[in-house]
Amino acid sequence: MNTSPIYDLVIIGGGPAGMMAGLIASQNTKLKIAMIDRNKTFGRKLLLTGKGRCNITHHEFDFKKMINNYNQGGKFLYSGFSQFGVKETLDFFKQRGLNLKVERGNRYFPSEGDSHDIVNFFETKLKENNVVFIKSSNVVKINAKNKKIYSIELSDDRIIQGKNFIIATGGKSYPITGSNGSIFNVLKRLGHNITPLTPALVPLTTQTEWIKKLSGLALKNVTLKIKGTKQSIFGEMLLTHFGLSGPIVLNISNDIVKRLEQGKVIVSLDLKPALTEQELNLRLQKDFEKYRNHDFKNSLKDLLPLNLIEPVLDLSKINVHKKVHQVTKEERANLAKLLKNIEVEINGHLGFETAIVTSGGIDLKEVDQKTMKSKIISNLYFAGEILDIDGKTGGYNLQMCWTTGYLAGKNFI
Numbered sequence: 351m352n353t354s355p356i357y358d359l360v361i362i363g364g365g366p367a368g369m370m371a372g373l374i375a376s377q378n379t380k381l382k383i384a385m386i387d388r389n390k391t392f393g394r395k396l397l398l399t400g401k402g403r404c405n406i407t408h409h410e411f412d413f414k415k416m417i418n419n420y421n422q423g424g425k426f427l428y429s430g431f432s433q434f435g436v437k438e439t440l441d442f443f444k445q446r447g448l449n450l451k452v453e454r455g456n457r458y459f460p461s462e463g464d465s466h467d468i469v470n471f472f473e474t475k476l477k478e479n480n481v482v483f484i485k486s487s488n489v490v491k492i493n494a495k496n497k498k499i500y501s502i503e504l505s506d507d508r509i510i511q512g513k514n515f516i517i518a519t520g521g522k523s524y525p526i527t528g529s530n531g532s533i534f535n536v537l538k539r540l541g542h543n544i545t546p547l548t549p550a551l552v553p554l555t556t557q558t559e560w561i562k563k564l565s566g567l568a569l570k571n572v573t574l575k576i577k578g579t580k581q582s583i584f585g586e587m588l589l590t591h592f593g594l595s596g597p598i599v600l601n602i603s604n605d606i607v608k609r610l611e612q613g614k615v616i617v618s619l620d621l622k623p624a625l626t627e628q629e630l631n632l633r634l635q636k637d638f639e640k641y642r643n644h645d646f647k648n649s650l651k652d653l654l655p656l657n658l659i660e661p662v663l664d665l666s667k668i669n670v671h672k673k674v675h676q677v678t679k680e681e682r683a684n685l686a687k688l689l690k691n692i693e694v695e696i697n698g699h700l701g702f703e704t705a706i707v708t709s710g711g712i713d714l715k716e717v718d719q720k721t722m723k724s725k726i727i728s729n730l731y732f733a734g735e736i737l738d739i740d741g742k743t744g745g746y747n748l749q750m751c752w753t754t755g756y757l758a759g760k761n762f763i
């Protein structure tokens with residue numbers, strides 16, 4: 351066994367939360383700090399974010415509004431955002447020479463370059479501050495006595511000793527990037543409660559054939575509802591060869607994944623949410639007038655994307671060979687009803703392998719929200735996705751990492 355010197359701080363996990371914690375802590379250059387990751391490089395998941403461009407945060411300076419964008423843990427973040435919210439995050443990067451720009455959907459990205467620049471930014475600064483990097487090393491055991499950690503053991507038999515520890519090992523999703531959730535069992539043995547872990551921001555599967563056939567079709571300005579609930583979401587979704595994906599599907603998936611444990615889930619698609627059923631019926635009437643001598647199937651081309659017409663006609667059960675003027679009032683009213691309520695049965699999801707984040711994690715009741723300090727272990731802090739917090743798409747999850755990483759890095763001593 352090879353035993354290290356005693357570090358002032360040991361950070362486990364070199365993702366965005368761990369790197370932010372390390373950078374803040376190492377501003378005090380007198381401290382001896384080590385940062386450990388099982389990968390050869392830090393920030394492997396960070397490199398994938400925002401399709402490789404890194405959607406760093408969201409343009410929302412009001413932290414009271416900001417907290418509404420988290421399924422779990424929004425309230426817990428309130429204090430953190432008031433200390434280091436979106437504005438402070440933008441200033442943090444800008445003051446260190448990394449400019450950001452806001453794009454469509456109020457998403458912030460680096461003004462130039464991509465996610466590699468963010469990872470390089472952190473690595474360079476951490477090196478400048480003499481943080482010791484321990485890479486390709488998996489933490490397999492944590493040794494504690496009297497509710498205080500004194501060392502951790504690595505898969506290569508090294509023992510790393512420390513006075514304080516920050517755990518920022520992420521959740522269980524996208525395990526190919528290194529965050530496979532293996533640390534959760536270790537933390538349970540230390541006395542921490544882990545709330546149930548489920549995939550969140552995850553694509554959904556269905557057996558519905560017409561959806562699979564239209565793989566690649568993006569539907570904009572639609573509403574998706576979970577039947578039997580008040581849950582609904584407006585925006586853009588994508589039909590795929592396995593089912594449904596795209597922003598609104600990912601953002602509502604957390605709830606659906608949990609409901610799937612109780613049985614099947616039906617979602618209802620409203621293709622024309624801006625119109626009431628009556629208004630849509632009138633709109634159909636106008637289109638039918640315009641195309642009155644055409645085949646019925648050619649009467650919907652002003653209203654729907656072309657390849658969606660056939661499945662809608664199938665679902666409507668109206669004889670497609672009818673001329674438009676032969677469609678009855680009742681059939682037209684039923685068509686309006688259908689366009690506002692196309693039901694699709696969801697039978698599953700793509701799991702942790704492809705989930706953007708994990709729902710569940712370290713029970714927030716056991717963490718001090720102002721400092722990220724464990725209430726169970728006296729010299730332990732948490733940051734990032736390991737906590738039971740998950741946000742919507744749009745930069746919210748990384749913002750949570752910057753905020754909690756900042757708090758852990760600032761308060762550990």
Ligand SMILES: Cc1cc2nc3c(=O)[nH]c(=O)nc-3n(C[C@H](O)[C@H](O)[C@H](O)COP(=O)(O)OP(=O)(O)OC[C@H]3O[C@@H](n4cnc5c(N)ncnc54)[C@H](O)[C@@H]3O)c2cc1C
Nearest residue numbers: 363365366367388399400405489520528529734735745748
């Ligand atoms: C494809 C994709 C795109 C995304 N895009 C965005 C986006 O644009 N904007 C956004 O806000 N969010 C995005 N996210 C979510 C965001 O990437 C995560 O919320 C964020 O990376 C979590 O950061 P973290 O530091 O908590 O954990 P991670 O980034 O998961 O880092 C944890 C690190 O700990 C290491 N580790 C784990 N266990 C151990 C162990 N036992 N020993 C040693 N090391 C260990 C891992 O190797 C890993 O490097 C995206 C996620 C994915 C998968």
